[in-house]
Amino acid sequence: MRLRTLGALAVEGAGLKREKVLLLLAYLCLEGPQPRRRLADVFWPEAANPMNSLAQHLVHLRTLPGALHEEGSRVEAALPCDAAQMREAARSGQWEQAVALYSGPFLDSLTIPLGADLEEWVFETREALALDMRAALLTLGGQVAARGNTAEAGALAARALMLPAAPPPDEAELPRLYHLLNLSAHPLAAQVERDARSLGVPLDSPAARLVAAAAPFVGRAAELGQLTALPPGSFAWISSPGGMGKTALMDALNRAGGWQLLTGSPEAQAGRPYAMLAPLLPRPVSTPGGALSAFASGRLKVAIDDWDSVDEASREVLTLAARQATSSQPGGAVIVVTSRRHPPFEVRTHLTLGLLSPEDVMQPGLHALTDGHPTLVGAALRGQPLELGQGAKVRALPPELRDTFLLLALQDHPDLRATRAALNLQADAFARILSALTVEGLTSETGRVYAAAAIRQSLSAIYVQSQLLHLRLARALPPETAWPHYAAARDLWEGTDDTRIASVAAARAGALIRRGHPGEARVLLDSLPAWPELAVPHAWALLGAGQYAEAFRRLDALTPPHADAPATLAARATALVRLGRHAEATALAGRVTGTGAEGAQAASVLAHAARIREQWDEARRYSRIAADLWQLNGDEEQHLSELGFVALARVRLGAAPAEAFDALLERARGLPSVRGTMLVNYVQLLLDARQLEAAEAAMREAVRELEVAGDVLGLASVFINLGVSLHLQGHLKEAAGYYKRAIAQLRGTGSIRPLGLALSNLSEIEGDLSAFEDVMEMLERAGQHELVASIRRNAQVVSRFPPSSLQS
Template sequence: MEGMNLRTLGDLSVEGVTFRREKVLLLLAFLCVEGPQPRRRLADLFWPDAANPMNSLAQHLVHLRGLGGALTEDGPRVGASLTGSGTQPTQDGGGLRCDACDLREAVRRGRPQEAADLYRGPFLDSLTIPLGADLEEWVFDTRETVARDARTALTTLAAQAAAHGNTALSGDLAARALTLPGAPPADELELPRLHHLLTLAGHPLAAQVEREARTLGLHLDAMPAALPAPFAGREPELAALDALLPGQVAWISGHAGMGKTALLDALARTGGWTVLPGRADLPYGTLAPLSAAPPTSAHAALGALRDPQARVAVDGWEQTDPATQATLTTLATGHRSAHPGAALLITGRTHPPFDVDLHLNLGPLTPGDLNDPDLHARTDGHPTLVGAALRGQPLDLQFGARVRAYPDAVRDTFLTLAVQDQPNLRATRAAMNLGAQDFARILSFLTTEGLTTETGRAYAAAATRDALAQIHVHAALIHLQLARALPDEDAWPFYDRSRDLWEDADERRAAQAARLRAHAHLKRGYPGQAAELLDTLPGLPELAVPHAWALIGVGRYQDALNRLNTLSAHDQQVSDALAARAVTLIRLGRTDEAVTLAEQIGGSGPDAAHAASVRAHAARMREGWDAARRHAQIAADLWNLHGDDEAHLTELGMVARAQVGLGSEPQVAFAEVLRRSQDLPSVHGMILVNYAAALGDRGSTVQAEAELHRAVEHLTLAGDRQGLATVHGNLGVRCHLAGQLREAIEHYRRALALLSGSGHIRLLGVTLSNLSEIDGDLSGFEDALTLLEQAGQVELVQRIRHNAQMVSAP
């Protein structure tokens, strides 16, 4: 059965159970809080005046056994089957939870919010039965103990709110802690802290605390409300430091800007912490504020740290005078447990030079720390930048002045790292013309200054790039130096941003980098990006063929042909140019010219594979299915030879389509290629489109539509927007022909949305013409056909006019 929850805070009951015997539940609560007990002790404590206490205990245990899973019995000992924080559940998932036990465990484990939420009233406050003196004393003692733990949790939450500058919330929580029902009056250790938090918030209860403090003979220094500084995250660190005991030593390390000082400022706002900035001008000068007169000896300096109620933080070990460092080292390495003094906290950029009780190494804040994805994205969680963002300051100002003050080599190394998403350290060093030792020294300096990670990635690089862009010439020089040092496949973005500074030697290498970047776009299925890139370099003949392939990919066939025509007569006869021209012509419907060119291509390379594919497409258009199958198989074998799985399987899809044309059943012809292409979602999706077409030709329209919807799933997984546009266009045509015009319009509009920015004129024109036909917009229809005619799609335009029965004179 599921576990039960015993409520003892505010009332006494078992959640979900109508059992209301108070003495039985009190016995259960005692076992939960105190653990397993001897039967004799329980009998004497709960029934001191009974004639037979053991018999009374036995009767009550019978009732507890009725609460299945609540009790454990081991001979003379009885206990509660307690589960929850810090305990293991029973094998059957049962057991018992107790809110008072969970609260105390939450405080022990540093979960103050959980503890505060659990406190719904004083422990066993609803009891109405008479109790013996010893049992009544136990109830009152436990009530105060649990309430003190709840007060500790509320005070911790108040301190955290104060640390984050939320003084109003801090004051409310401190007031709850002070007036907590069931808690004893705050003592001499609690009052100063509560007074500080209430005063910081301007809460009226601060005056009451002052009166109570005077009654106890305590002197409280009223602290004016400080302006809240922007501070985010660090809740675990604040909780850990808040839990430091007298005599314990903690160390906070981290590079510059990681928030060490901000964390100490936050602790100072919580009350109880004295923060001492490191200073090196006088011996023991850092510790001077702790005593009436500046200490002049190690003994006097140590004496200032002997107060066990003090909490002292020294900010900046590296800036602290040697005498103070020696004193702090003596205190940290001495026998602190024998004579505990102040809780001590030290910050430094390096790890501690001696053993400490707690070491916190600060790094960037995580998205969870900030609870604001946009803030983290803009700042990379860098605490200095987070603070700037919270203050509404431009991020680049935080680093800009520092970076400009650095020597040129350091400044430009940082800027070169900042312009890279994933820094290439080797290329950065080469771009800066630095030796390995000098580069390592600069990189280490930038890391300790909190400007970069240890891998060289600049924090919030976007802000630095924006600032660098305002210095156009210097930015272009940074990008050009980096482009020259990077491998060809990574260099194009940096060549692109430095065009104004290209020298003659740069043009050829920039063209190679652009070709490789465009090829990568094509392999990823983004021909639009490849075309857009190469559109900016129209005058470089070495880019004509890759540019043509990109234009073919987006359906700009006439533009592809025009780009190939810029080649010299000799270069037009090279096999890769012939292959690109043949593919362009077959897409334009100029079948005979395409086949003539394809027949001029020999060998067994990729160009020969393209040529075989052209002949397959030409045969398919003429419904010469045997020739289509044969040429598609040759193309598939050639692509397989070159290890291009996507092209290989695409051609096998054509083989399957040709086999259907020769009489095979679609399910049989496509079965193998569909199975083999399952791990390539884009290819699989387009083969499903061809499969659906074959099914439709055989009259299996319902299954054909189902396969098109399957194609949508795979193409969506692949992120293939052009493939998805093709599928929605096909679905639109099916609905259009079936008279389902509303559904057809929806599919056409989805196709148009997917084609936005793709540059695929053929698909765009066909979709626009179909949509205009439904709308009865003859002007829009003609505009779409004109768009296609200008792209060289003359035969396609004629077919559309014929299908629409709107043939007009040329």
């Protein structure tokens, strides 16, 4: 027996007709065990003796064998109910079963009056079940649309839209309804469009614009061709992680015609031997040999989707069939089986499915958006947000797997060791979780999440949870990669994080400075508290950006012991030499001893001061010392950079530019920033030597190297040097063009010194004295007094062209 409540109210196989009695049974079926007192109060709130009324109705229910289970004061229904089965099917994703069970609105045939509480329960349950039905219809519509059947998709969507007892579609349902109706050119699409417009719901999202009328089954042409060409007696196995298109491939075979597609679930087949093979068996069989005879015909083609859903008895028969296929005289049916795992027996044809290639995914930008993951490609083509392609699967994961997945999704290149540390997992447990995520098709074997950007975007909407995940990851990652995650978790920092945050921020700033982005490093460190641990890296960022006075003030504010640290002394000496205070810089650098990085920086300061004084032998000696110390500390880039200054000093002492630089430039290959900067100095020396052709070739090479390195300051330096050279030769229009290119490079870098030099020289050419003075004031405010004095000494307003002729 079963209680029917959808579209009718009756117990199948019984003559019980009393509506109130059946309503009581429906309530127990859907709400679970109930105290007698609650039932009496809900069903007979105004009766003189509610408990007596309940007792009378329970007497009628006891006439149904096994309908009730009573224990003390509690009553429980023990009869199957179509509404309960439909709700469970919908919640477990068995959409077709849910649709088959829904034969009409819940308790729509009731004619008896109801109390307020009971009436509210009936209407709320009716609406909730109708919404479950709409979700099932829309999901099925999306699936048939994915297989290319747009007419059926439109029919399902129309049924969902017009579903009795369901409330009007909401803002999440309207786009899905419109997509399915519009695919099939259904007349109801216009109504949905009007409803969406009146509610302000957009139907033209970026994802929806990727929708194509063709089925989302893309690629797999080679695999499909191989399967359709299998000769009689073949047994093929298709394996892949979840979501890679095994089911879609089976559906495509089915659409090709002539194939028998078998699917099932262990629950539906429980206790039924040969349940999976039942559609092939003309009569009940009791032995594996009897079932195997179903595969005797060479005209039969069978596709079995998901080995794990095959019952044990059918597996035994399929194993026998696979052995026959590998024998010397195979014959009989063609059999294709899919699984998430490799075959447990020998097969001659084994296909493994992976990500789709860019050639498979024809829509522009879709492969980059989805990584070629078939599930995500299908979601995008159906107009769904990408995270929905995996969202339900992720939400169903156990907490440890879900947290691992989300932490991996926050990283473009996952650090597995740090992720494991953030989760506090043992190696074997972490390996099992990674394997499970890979089998589910959520990550690659290296832990990379497919379409991670879409997952991160959806995570960002859960602000605090997202920050907490970033913080856990930041605490576990190495300093050179942790900063973006600390930055994303800023609101959740704790006092115990301060020391590590300072270390991580310093590492991040150092990396930015080495890549030629000191302005970004300055902005990063400006945003943090004035921790003494960050003073030196902050000063180096300011120095790189040309803000020498600010760098000196940052260091000058330190107190012992930080003020007396060798790293601080070396950075202060550098700031002083850049400010033109050479004697103070030399004295301070002389206080730095040792062979560490600070000693190398101090020697570099002494070399710089000697170059300013044009004491080239001393400059060469100190640059050589600095280079040796950088090499001793294992910093090859700094070692070669300093050797570039050794070469410069050698040329000033009489060596030919090529003799000093050629071997060094060859050693610097593969280090584009170092080599580009070295070429900038080389170009200037060639220009001074009037070797114009060689200078031009070296300049072009410098630009290429610095562009590869992304070194904006180096590029700006090239353009300024070329501008100055042309400026001095009287080629004002060409010089102005190079100054403008330098200014374009410097925008947003915060590098005041080179920007001021380019602006002042440009305003000098254009004869704009007002602009010239504005630049001088900006440089004065930035503490660039030495540069201002130098510019004023050399400045000549020599414009021979009207300003308009100099625009480029």
